[in-house]
Amino acid sequence: DMQKKIAVILGDGIGPEVTQQSIKVLDAVARQFKHQFFYEHCLMGASAIDKTGDALPGETLQICHRSDAVLLGAIGHPRYDNDPSAKVRPEDGLLKLRKELGLFANIRPITTYAPLQHLSPLKSSRIEGVDFVIFRELTGGIYFGNKQLNEDKTEASDDCIYHRDEIVRIAHLAFAYAQQRRKVLTLVDKANVLETSRLWRKVVQEMSTQYPDVTVNYLFVDNAAMQIIINPKQFDVILTENMFGDILSDEASVITGSIGLLPSASVGNKLALFEPIHGSYPQAAGKNIANPNGSILSAAMMLDYFGLAEEAELIREAVHWNLANGFLTKDIDSINNYSTATIGDLVSDYVENRIPSRMN
Numbered sequence: 001d002m003q004k005k006i007a008v009i010l011g012d013g014i015g016p017e018v019t020q021q022s023i024k025v026l027d028a029v030a031r032q033f034k035h036q037f038f039y040e041h042c043l044m045g046a047s048a049i050d051k052t053g054d055a056l057p058g059e060t061l062q063i064c065h066r067s068d069a070v071l072l073g074a075i076g077h078p079r080y081d082n083d084p085s086a087k088v089r090p091e092d093g094l095l096k097l098r099k100e101l102g103l104f105a106n107i108r109p110i111t112t113y114a115p116l117q118h119l120s121p122l123k124s125s126r127i128e129g130v131d132f133v134i135f136r137e138l139t140g141g142i143y144f145g146n147k148q149l150n151e152d153k154t155e156a157s158d159d160c161i162y163h164r165d166e167i168v169r170i171a172h173l174a175f176a177y178a179q180q181r182r183k184v185l186t187l188v189d190k191a192n193v194l195e196t197s198r199l200w201r202k203v204v205q206e207m208s209t210q211y212p213d214v215t216v217n218y219l220f221v222d223n224a225a226m227q228i229i230i231n232p233k234q235f236d237v238i239l240t241e242n243m244f245g246d247i248l249s250d251e252a253s254v255i256t257g258s259i260g261l262l263p264s265a266s267v268g269n270k271l272a273l274f275e276p277i278h279g280s281y282p283q284a285a286g287k288n289i290a291n292p293n294g295s296i297l298s299a300a301m302m303l304d305y306f307g308l309a310e311e312a313e314l315i316r317e318a319v320h321w322n323l324a325n326g327f328l329t330k331d332i333d334s335i336n337n338y339s340t341a342t343i344g345d346l347v348s349d350y351v352e353n354r355i356p357s358r359m360n
């Protein structure tokens with residue numbers, strides 16, 4: 001039996017309602033396996049700006065620092081999106097949190113589900129059995145370089161800087177992960193143009209001798225964007241820098257057919273944060289229609305991170321069972337669908353009462 005402290009940031013839009021389902025499922029896991037999870041709620045994003053004027057209040061950082069992991073819903077509000085002069089933005093909170101907590105590796109698994117293949121914009125033959133993971137560097141590069149706007153506001157710049165240590169630490173994680181899988185690592189960069197990319201390539205090349213069982217491929221980002229559509233099955237582990245990873249992971253997310261299904265982990269040396277990859281989807285907020293599976297699967301990644309592999313697998317099994325048996329939310333089935341809360345109940349129920357691996 002394990003005890004863990006979890007900081008919970010419900011966030012904006014559908015963040016609260018999907019995250020409530022994850023908490024429900026984690027509580028079911030706790031009851032079933034005799035663990036104890038303690039939740040501490042804190043604010044970030046638009047709801048934090050409304051209440052405190054700050055996208056990431058200091059108290060939130062303190063709570064996260066003293067936790068074992070952070071569970072995040074979603075952040076963002078449309079009133080900031082088309083306002084280039086906004087002084088504070090919900091996204092600033094997330095970027096600052098990543099930096100302050102040292103969450104340098106963003107891990108986004110892309111898998112397809114046989115019962116949902118028809119939802120994908122790609123042909124079934126192309127997506128059957130797609131199973132890859134994107135390792136996106138999360139605390140460096142152009143997101144965090146010096147930003148400038150000249151006095152007459154006619155010229156702007158964003159510096160993209162990488163130190164080799166920033167490359168080494170995430171590359172080790174990606175290599176080790178590839179070793180547990182199909183042993184193919186693809187570095188995505190723009191080494192034909194960018195100096196930072198040439199550094200990434202050199203460092204990864206050097207490190208590859210430490211992982212002789214892993215095949216390393218190198219792909220320019222423009223080609224990678226095509227390959228993800230043309231032949232996504234070729235990928236096992238993709239490693240890339242911050243902005244390329246941002247773009248490619250959104251592209252890859254549509255392969256599955258619903259962005260509402262996809263989880264993510266952002267890990268550092270001391271702490272990790274788990275969140276669905278979808279946004280705050282303000283149009284659906286409070287309607288109990290949002291797909292909670294991305295959040296629930298993120299909670300499963302959190303259990304993996306705690307070393308609770310059996311518990312994590314049971315949650316994934318429950319989610320698969322729902323998808324295979326027609327327990328779907330409105331984003332997937334517009335006619336026969338179930339509410340956000342009902343999906344959470346079904347997954348919890350499966351965790352507590354139907355453990356097929358133990359029943360047979």
Ligand code: IPM
Binds near residue numbers: 091094095246
């Ligand atoms: C993501 C998001 C963020 C990013 C935004 C909200 C700052 O798009 O997590 O991918 O660009 O990293």
Ligand code: MN
Binds near residue numbers: 246247250
């Ligand atoms: Mn993004």
